[in-house]
Amino acid sequence: MTTMRKVPLAWQSLEDAFENNAPQVHSYLQLESGEVLRLVDGTVDPDLLARIVADPDYLPVAPVSSREQYRWMEHFIQTVEDETLHEALTHSIDGKGAFRRFKDVLMAHPVDRERWFKFRTERLRDCMTSWLETHGLEAGPRPEWRVPTAEEVLPEVERRGDRVRVQHTRARRSDLERAKLHELVDKLPSRGLDTALAFLEFSLARRPMVLPDVDATDVDATVGDDATQDAANDAAIDGASPDSSSTLDDGAD
Numbered sequence: 001m002t003t004m005r006k007v008p009l010a011w012q013s014l015e016d017a018f019e020n021n022a023p024q025v026h027s028y029l030q031l032e033s034g035e036v037l038r039l040v041d042g043t044v045d046p047d048l049l050a051r052i053v054a055d056p057d058y059l060p061v062a063p064v065s066s067r068e069q070y071r072w073m074e075h076f077i078q079t080v081e082d083e084t085l086h087e088a089l090t091h092s093i094d095g096k097g098a099f100r101r102f103k104d105v106l107m108a109h110p111v112d113r114e115r116w117f118k119f120r121t122e123r124l125r126d127c128m129t130s131w132l133e134t135h136g137l138e139a140g141p142r143p144e145w146r147v148p149t150a151e152e153v154l155p156e157v158e159r160r161g162d163r164v165r166v167q168h169t170r171a172r173r174s175d176l177e178r179a180k181l182h183e184l185v186d187k188l189p190s191r192g193l194d195t196a197l198a199f200l201e202f203s204l205a206r207r208p209m210v211l212p213d214v215d216a217t218d219v220d221a222t223v224g225d226d227a228t229q230d231a232a233n234d235a236a237i238d239g240a241s242p243d244s245s246s247t248l249d250d251g252a253d
């Protein structure tokens with residue numbers, strides 16, 4: 001009997017990788033950590049990519065094809081009891097843009113929309129489980145994120161207490177001064193506004209405000225939201241219709 005290797009899978013990340021079949025996106029499962037590394041053509045250093053491809057601890061993820069996901073939509077439509085919605089969904093998957101139109105139709109039907117999401121998640125999990133078994137892998141427990149107790153952090157809080165109080169006092173005084181300034185401006189007669197404004201502008205000019213630097217690491221560079229994935233699926237199907245999809249395997253249902 002073959003021994004299965006346990007991997008602490010990040011299920012949601014792996015599910016996203018299985019769903020995203022955009023040709024420029026390549027995903028790898030890191031077998032030690034269970035995390036999924038997603039690479040985009042044109043943004044990855046070639047040497048880094050070569051090391052990842054050659055590393056046996058990085059397993060390339062084979063996403064579910066657009067045609068298979070198209071069959072899921074066909075199967076789901078057959079379970080819709082509302083005749084009007086059934087007809088609208090049938091028309092939505094005819095031709096280019098099928099994946100986007102299918103989701104747009106479901107937006108106005110929250111119950112069936114939730115049914116679709118659960119159905120799709122189950123299909124993805126089945127594909128993921130089969131893929132893992134093919135490679136001799138099974139899902140293992142993820143390491144827990146431990147949150148320290150109040151007793152553990154109390155000494156540090158007490159040590160910083162004086163500094164925090166000073167910062168709080170300064171912030172409080174600043175708030176009070178700003179409130180007082182607003183109050184005085186409201187009480188100024190119209191003829192004194194020009195003088196007050198000129199003085200404030202003079203003060204700001206002598207001590208310019210310093211804006212905080214923007215850390216590049218704070219910019220979200222994630223790839224592949226729902227709209228991007230729908231576009232990739234629609235491009236792959238390239239005008240699939242009920243007639244053209246009849247050539248797909250009947251075994252998908």
